[in-house]
């Protein structure tokens with residue numbers, strides 16, 4: 093179905109998922125159940141700030157409860173509205189199914205410009221919003237578990253976790269009510285970088301298969317590829333940093349709120365991020381050309397385009413001017429359904445959001461499991477652990493020496509046992525494994541089905557198939 097006018101974000105997600113459902117054997121009733129958003133709660137609350145009451149509007153949307161808890165970030169931005177949170181909640185349902193994290197889909201948002209308020213004010217506003225959501229079990233370890241999204245991070249998650257804990261003092265699993273917390277408040281190593289790291293792993297997996305690379309009219313490996321990034325926040329910064337530092341990519345342009353900077357030889361991502369943090373923009377960054385028209389960077393000649401900021405930035409207005417042969421949707425919904433149609437027809441390969449930015453929810457799942465099990469992941473407190481393990485290895489050696497015919501401990505066992513993985517290593521390898529296996533599930537459909545010519549449809553077919561199976565087994 094080709095939209096006649098630019099669809100909204102929610103309509104875009106619906107058009108794309110409905111297109112996939114049309115290729116599946118689903119009853120109309122089941123398809124409708126999967127399509128609709130179960131509920132959206134709107135709250136308007138007041139906070140006394142600077143001598144007066146300021147009213148804020150927030151949302152928490154639950155798209156599908158075929159698995160519980162439901163999961164999805166909380167966004168702080170002036171652009172937040174019901175359409176947006178419902179679109180994001182639907183994407184969470186499909187994303188979780190694709191990477192096989194056992195959650196339904198949800199999302200929340202608060203209509204606020206965080207830059208308008210100081211830290212103390214932000215804490216009061218966040219805690220009050222969290223209180224409103226906790227009261228209705230829209231934050232709860234077994235029912236609804238938020239995470240960071242645009243405009244929020246570890247700090248906000250710590251305030252939310254603390255608010256829930258104060259309201260539920262006897263809940264031993266209180267820490268599992270939200271993920272993306274600081275490590276000293278029950279978080280997990282590698283969560284902050286997870287979404288950008290996932291983008292890196294996704295591209296590595298894509299470039300592992302020459303047939304896929306050829307479909308994007310590219311050749312070779314990641315090394316030396318020219319990359320344009322929009323948004324140097326949590327996701328964009330980590331993706332750009334890892335791709336340039338570890339995979340030999342050249343980040344030739346970075347677009348931010350105040351414009352874009354270019355350097356054909358490649359930008360120093362760390363230095364740009366420092367500049368952005370100190371000045372609030374990219375303007376004035378040395379060794380680069382500046383253009384106040386940030387969105388124009390999306391139209392540059394490059395190998396890989398990484399939109400990592402907002403939804404709808406590639407739309408029917410600019411889709412025919414996009415020159416990158418490969419686009420990876422690090423942000424949620426950066427390509428509208430109308431633009432998706434144009435890009436597909438032009439042979440541009442899109443690695444879709446529901447897969448590309450799933451690194452965040454994957455590591456959030458590890459954090460949630462860690463909180464619920466109340467055990468540490470991986471090797472910690474190295475010296476004490478190693479001393480204890482060494483005693484055990486010595487004891488095993490002694491027993492074996494006394495047992496005729498029993499082989500001595502292998503070097504492999506000794507090494508693995510004494511120098512097991514740290515939490516960060518475990519998290520990264522679990523994430524890598526998830527990004528690979530999910531890509532392979534998409535790839536199989538992309539390669540094998542004659543009626544599927546893009547990765548987005550392949551991703552939706554895999555994930556909707558799993559959601560449908562889950563509903564069927566529930567007896568619906």
Ligand SMILES: NC(=O)c1ccc[n+]([C@@H]2O[C@H](COP(=O)([O-])OP(=O)(O)OC[C@H]3O[C@@H](n4cnc5c(N)ncnc54)[C@H](O)[C@@H]3O)[C@@H](O)[C@H]2O)c1
Pocket residue numbers: 240241242243244287322323324325326327328347348349386400401402403422423424425449450452453
């Ligand atoms: N944080 C996560 O773990 C996570 C997980 C999955 C998906 N996402 C998605 O990734 C996207 C970015 O999220 P984030 O967490 O990195 O947010 P963030 O707030 O950390 O960063 C967003 C960045 O985009 C920039 N930006 C805002 N408006 C812009 C514009 N018009 N042009 C260029 N840059 C602009 C901001 O200045 C900021 O640097 C969102 O779509 C979000 O839903 C985030």
